[in-house]
Amino acid sequence: xxxxxxxxxxxxxxLHLPVAVHGVDHYSRxxxxxxxxxxxxTSAYQYEGAASEDGRSPxxxxxxxxxxHTNGANGDIACDGYHKYKDxxxxxxxxxxxxxxxxxxxxxxxxxxxxxINQKGLHYYNNLIDELISCGxxxxxxxxxxDLPQALEDEYGGWLSRKILKxxxxxxxxxxxxxxxxxxxxxTVNEANIFAVGGYDxxxxxxxxxxxxxxxxxxxxSNETYIAGHNILLAHAAVVRLYRAKYQAIQKGYVGFNxxxxxxxxxxxxxxxxIATQRANDFFIGWLIDPLIFGDYPExxxxxxxxxxxxxxxxxxxxxxxxxxxxxxxxYTTAFVKDNPSxxxxxxxxxxxxxxxxxxxxxxxxxxxxxxxxxxGLYGVLEYLKQVYxxxxxxxxxxxxxxxxxxxxxxxxxxxxxxxxxGSLLDALRNGSNVKGYFAWTFLDGLExxxxxxxxxxxxxxxxxxxxxxxxxxxxxxxxxxxxxxxTRSNSITEVGKGTSVPLRYQFIQ
Ligand SMILES: *[C@@H]1O[C@H](CO)[C@@H](O)[C@H](O)[C@H]1NC(C)=O
Ligand SMILES: *[C@@H]1O[C@H](CO)[C@@H](O)[C@H](O)[C@H]1NC(C)=O
Ligand SMILES: *[C@@H]1O[C@H](CO)[C@@H](O)[C@H](O)[C@H]1NC(C)=O
Ligand SMILES: *[C@@H]1O[C@H](CO)[C@@H](O)[C@H](O)[C@H]1NC(C)=O
Ligand SMILES: *[C@@H]1O[C@H](CO)[C@@H](O)[C@H](O)[C@H]1NC(C)=O
Numbered sequence: 001x002x003x004x005x006x007x008x009x010x011x012x013x014x015l016h017l018p019v020a021v022h023g024v025d026h027y028s029r030x031x032x033x034x035x036x037x038x039x040x041x042t043s044a045y046q047y048e049g050a051a052s053e054d055g056r057s058p059x060x061x062x063x064x065x066x067x068x069h070t071n072g073a074n075g076d077i078a079c080d081g082y083h084k085y086k087d088x089x090x091x092x093x094x095x096x097x098x099x100x101x102x103x104x105x106x107x108x109x110x111x112x113x114x115x116x117i118n119q120k121g122l123h124y125y126n127n128l129i130d131e132l133i134s135c136g137x138x139x140x141x142x143x144x145x146x147d148l149p150q151a152l153e154d155e156y157g158g159w160l161s162r163k164i165l166k167x168x169x170x171x172x173x174x175x176x177x178x179x180x181x182x183x184x185x186x187x188t189v190n191e192a193n194i195f196a197v198g199g200y201d202x203x204x205x206x207x208x209x210x211x212x213x214x215x216x217x218x219x220x221x222s223n224e225t226y227i228a229g230h231n232i233l234l235a236h237a238a239v240v241r242l243y244r245a246k247y248q249a250i251q252k253g254y255v256g257f258n259x260x261x262x263x264x265x266x267x268x269x270x271x272x273x274x275i276a277t278q279r280a281n282d283f284f285i286g287w288l289i290d291p292l293i294f295g296d297y298p299e300x301x302x303x304x305x306x307x308x309x310x311x312x313x314x315x316x317x318x319x320x321x322x323x324x325x326x327x328x329x330x331x332y333t334t335a336f337v338k339d340n341p342s343x344x345x346x347x348x349x350x351x352x353x354x355x356x357x358x359x360x361x362x363x364x365x366x367x368x369x370x371x372x373x374x375x376x377g378l379y380g381v382l383e384y385l386k387q388v389y390x391x392x393x394x395x396x397x398x399x400x401x402x403x404x405x406x407x408x409x410x411x412x413x414x415x416x417x418x419x420x421x422x423g424s425l426l427d428a429l430r431n432g433s434n435v436k437g438y439f440a441w442t443f444l445d446g447l448e449x450x451x452x453x454x455x456x457x458x459x460x461x462x463x464x465x466x467x468x469x470x471x472x473x474x475x476x477x478x479x480x481x482x483x484x485x486x487x488t489r490s491n492s493i494t495e496v497g498k499g500t501s502v503p504l505r506y507q508f509i510q
Contacts, residue, residue, distance in 0.1 A: 027426050029484055035494045036429075037138060037437035038484055040092070040459065041101030041398065043145035043190065045075040046446035048105060050082035054120035057111040059147035060158065064206035065447075073452025079444045079462050080469050082124060088471070089131050092443065095459060095477050096484035099138040101397060101439045102128065103145035103190065106171055113149035114167045122178060129182050140185040140395070140439070142258070143172055143239070146195055146206055146449075153207055159196075159228040165235045172239040176247045184253035185496075186243070187328050187397070188236040193288050194260040196232065200224040201351040205449060211350070221350030226309040233291050233320055240323040254496045258328030258397050259288055263377030264337045267360060272339035276357040280337045281384065283355045293389045295321035304344060304354035326436065326496050327385060330398035334377035336360040369404050369455055370413050375424035382428035382435055391434045393496045396425065400441035401476075405456035406463075414457075414476040422483070436494050440480060444471060 029038070045061045051074075052058075065074035081088060092100060106113065108121040132139045148158045156163045172188070180186075189195070195205065201221045203210030209219025240255050247253070264280045266273040279300050282290075286298035295317040296302075302309060312320065337357050343349065344356040366372040378399065385394055401417035418440060429435055445456035453464060459477035463470045 027423060031426055032429065036435075037099040037494060039097050039099030039101060039137070039140070039437065039439045040095070040441070040443040040480075041140070041439045042079075042081070042442050042444065042446055043103040043142065043147075044105035044108070045078070045145070045147045046442075046448070047079045047081040047102075047444065048108075049075065049077040049080040051076045053082065054108075054124070055111055055118040056105065056108040056121065058150040059105065059107045060150055060153050060206040061147045063150050063153075064208050065452075067208070069204075069206075069208065070447065070450070071452030071454050073447060073454075075447045077469075078447050081444075084469070085128050086131055088444065089135050089137065091460060091471060091473075091477075092132075092137055093135050095443075095481045097137055097443075098484065099140055099185075099437060099439065100132055100443070101140040101142065103142035103147075104175060105147055106144065107147065107149040107151070110171055110174065111149070111151075113152035113155075114170060117174060117178075125179060129179055133182055138185070139183050140187070140397075140437075141175070141179065141183045142187040142190050143175060144168070144188065145190040146199075148207075158207060159231050159235075160200075160224060162231060162234070164231055165238050168235040169238045169242055173242060173246075176243060176251070180247050180251040180253060184251070185395075186253060186255045187258050188239050188255065189232050190258045190328075190397075191260040191330055192229065192232045192236075192257065193284060196225045196229040197351050200228050221352075223308040223350070225351045226305055229288060230310040230312075233288060234316060236292075237316075237320045237323040240325075241319065254325035254393075256326035256328045256393075256395065257288070257292060257324050258330065259285065260330045261285060261381045262359070263331070263334040263374070263380040264359075265334065265362075267336040267338035267358075270339075272341075273337060276339035277337040280355065280357055280359065283351065285384070285388075289327060289385075289389065291317070291320045292324045292327075293321070293392065301354070304356060305351075308350070324392065326393040326395055327389070328395050328397040329381060329385070330441070331378050331381055331396065332399065332402075333371045334362050334374040334380075336362060370402055371417065373417050373420050375420040378421050379424045379428045382425070382433040383431070386428075386433050391432070394433065394435045396435065396438045398439060398441035400457045402455045402457055405445055405453055406461065409461060409472055409474045411474045411476050414474070415479045418476065418480065436496060 051062060104125055109118060111118050129139050152158050152167055158164060198205035199207050200209050200219060203216035203219060208216055209224060210216040211221040236257055243255050264277050266277045282298040282300045287301050290298050296312060337359060340358045341356050343353045346353040362372055362374060364372045399421055401414040403411055403413060425438055442457045444460045445458035445462045448455055459474055459480060461472040461474060
């Protein structure tokens with residue numbers, strides 16, 4: 001999804017740092033376990049288009065994009081994947097992808113959020129999944145990628161209401177029943193932390209709620225971010241309970257949860273900055289992952305959010321604890337953390353104020369529309385998850401380099417980025433990380449979360465001026481294809497067993 005790190009109000013200052021490249025330089029696919037999967041991905045609204053075709057109804061992302069956000073762009077047409085998926089899957093075959101990550105548009109499958117299934121939507125996803133499998137590409141499916149049906153937002157405020165639990169579970173039930181015979185790897189919610197922060201604290205992504213009335217027509221940053229996050233966790237746990245009770249024994253699949261991560265480094269070695277760095281991990285990772293592993297929010301988050309963060313009942317805590325088969329991680333970049341206690345006192349403060357720190361993205365000499373190549377950040381995140389959460393299985397669901405859209409097809413910055421980050425992934429794996437797969441973001445230049453069609457991440461350029469939306473292969477696609485060459489796409493199943501070591505809290509930064 002991507003360049004979400006431009007947190008309004010949290011950030012940002014550009015520092016000139018030497019670019020540190022870590023990671024193994026020379027490696028090949030065979031250095032990774034045979035059942036490790038390499039793929040790429042997309043999400044429904046960023047790829048499908050056909051926004052009002054064949055019975056699909058709007059999601060909150062449609063509404064948000066059509067109200068002038070997303071850099072003035074929208075996903076009405078996007079890559080027109082709804083019609084072009086077969087050709088795209090041929091390109092995936094040429095790229096030697098072993099797996100592909102998609103999301104299901106809830107409002108295409110069940111247009112009003114609940115009630116009857118849209119047969120044409122069902123048909124589309126069945127065809128898409130079948131086509132991937134017949135080409136030897138393993139489908140990994142996300143149930144919600146920022147695109148809640150607008151009907152549910154209008155009816156009861158979407159994720160702000162507990163009513164979402166019942167509707168999300170019923171939707172998941174349809175997906176497991178209809179697709180679970182072929183789909184083994186499910187993720188309930190994509191970048192749940194950033195969805196809640198961007199959507200309810202900063203108002204920069206759908207549903208565009210925040211306290212600042214110069215930017216948002218509705219919302220209350222002080223409590224809504226935490227309430228949305230809370231309901232997402234409860235809904236996730238309800239879906240996992242359903243899967244475990246009704247499907248897992250037969251379908252033998254796995255259900256995970258996805259968050260956005262940055263690697264954080266202290267701005268200075270002053271004690272305040274070291275503590276603030278741990279706090280940043282507590283807010284960005286611990287806030288939603290601690291409950292899934294330990295059954296409750298981190299102490300720092302509870303302390304700073306006070307009564308504005310809901311509490312779990314004993315039963316809820318028990319239900320949430322252990323409700324993941326894997327953790328899905330999106331990772332793009334590294335930031336410094338500088339203690340900033342004064343913002344904690346801010347009126348109407350929410351998540352960003354409670355963090356009590358400034359997040360300063362590291363940019364170095366890298367052009368503004370690219371990420372600096374700091375692969376030790378990916379290593380750091382994987383080590384952190386390993387050490388703090390008892391080495392749960394992890395999938396890197398997104399990682400990739402941003403460039404201007406419609407630039408050159410000779411995208412060497414993207415090749416350099418992948419080369420370095422995949423090397424770092426191998427380092428982490430060799431030091432015991434339980435990482436099971438890696439999905440490069442993204443396959444085609446699609447609609448980007450904040451920047452619309454301004455920047456892009458794809459292996460393929462999509463020419464929006466061409467009525468056929470022709471796809472053009474970039475250098476990075478050839479690089480990835482040659483890295484993955486020779487691996488037989490066997491449809492081998494990756495066992496996602498539990499982590500073995502005992503979870504130790506906060507061992508990493510001391
Ligand atoms: C937002 O909610 C807080 C409580 O969390 C309350 O104190 C504040 O008055 C609310 N602000 C608005 C604008 O409703
Ligand atoms: C946030 O707090 C305000 C003020 O107490 C309250 O009116 C509002 O209902 C709360 N928001 C939610 C989603 O519960
Ligand atoms: C903090 O200390 C470490 C270890 O001595 C050093 O490598 C690092 O450069 C220091 N960081 C800063 C920002 O001074
Ligand atoms: C893409 O580049 C071509 C050639 O430079 C230009 O004519 C076209 O307007 C650009 N399209 C977009 C969407 O920027
Ligand atoms: C490698 O893993 C061990 C065991 O978790 C850990 O103690 C060590 O710090 C890790 N090494 C590096 C370089 O991260």
